[in-house]
Amino acid sequence: MPVQVGVIMGSQSDWDTMQHACEILDELQISYEKKVVSAHRTPDLMFEYAEQAAERGIKVIIAGAGGAAHLPGMVAAKTTVPVIGVPVQSKALNGLDSLLSIVQMPGGIPVATVAIGKAGATNAGLLAAQIIGSFDEEVRSRVQARRDRIRSEVLESSDSL
Numbered sequence: 001m002p003v004q005v006g007v008i009m010g011s012q013s014d015w016d017t018m019q020h021a022c023e024i025l026d027e028l029q030i031s032y033e034k035k036v037v038s039a040h041r042t043p044d045l046m047f048e049y050a051e052q053a054a055e056r057g058i059k060v061i062i063a064g065a066g067g068a069a070h071l072p073g074m075v076a077a078k079t080t081v082p083v084i085g086v087p088v089q090s091k092a093l094n095g096l097d098s099l100l101s102i103v104q105m106p107g108g109i110p111v112a113t114v115a116i117g118k119a120g121a122t123n124a125g126l127l128a129a130q131i132i133g134s135f136d137e138e139v140r141s142r143v144q145a146r147r148d149r150i151r152s153e154v155l156e157s158s159d160s161l
């Protein structure tokens with residue numbers, strides 16, 4: 001099956017966070033690849049990855065980075081494939097630096113920014129699935145089934161208070 005989602009991250013140290021996006025893609029049976037790509041440390045690879053994404057059939061890119069998190073925005077600058085940015089929680093500033101680096105894009109080059117850390121990575125996986133679900137009925141119904149399950153769990157938890 002061709003790769004539908006590209007999950008990239010600035011460093012191997014981001015995997016603890018980014019694995020939560022991949023868990024969602026596994027659960028919803030969406031094909032993906034995962035790679036370390038850095039705007040700072042491997043700029044040529046980053047350009048190549050972004051430039052080739054559309055022709056390789058990638059439908060969504062999830063890009064996670066921490067600190068001076070330029071990766072999502074720079075990738076978005078080089079492709080029209082939708083980019084979801086995940087701010088990885090940094091040690092020095094708790095991820096506020098990552099969040100602000102990703103979210104404050106200039107008009108014209110959007111990055112869909114999620115929350116800092118694990119919850120953000122999970123939501124990035126779900127948002128990618130919803131984008132794919134807009135043209136893939138099977139994925140859409142898996143996303144809906146997941147929502148239904150969560151709703152039931154919440155209602156049951158309330159009943160047992």
Ligand SMILES: Nc1c(C(=O)O)ncn1[C@@H]1O[C@H](COP(=O)(O)O)[C@@H](O)[C@H]1O
Nearest residue numbers: 010011013038039040065066069070071
């Ligand atoms: N923000 C970026 C980029 C980038 O934006 O291209 N490349 C690496 N990094 C970040 O540096 C942090 C520390 O990396 P190391 O743990 O490798 O020192 C990571 O969170 C990574 O995302």
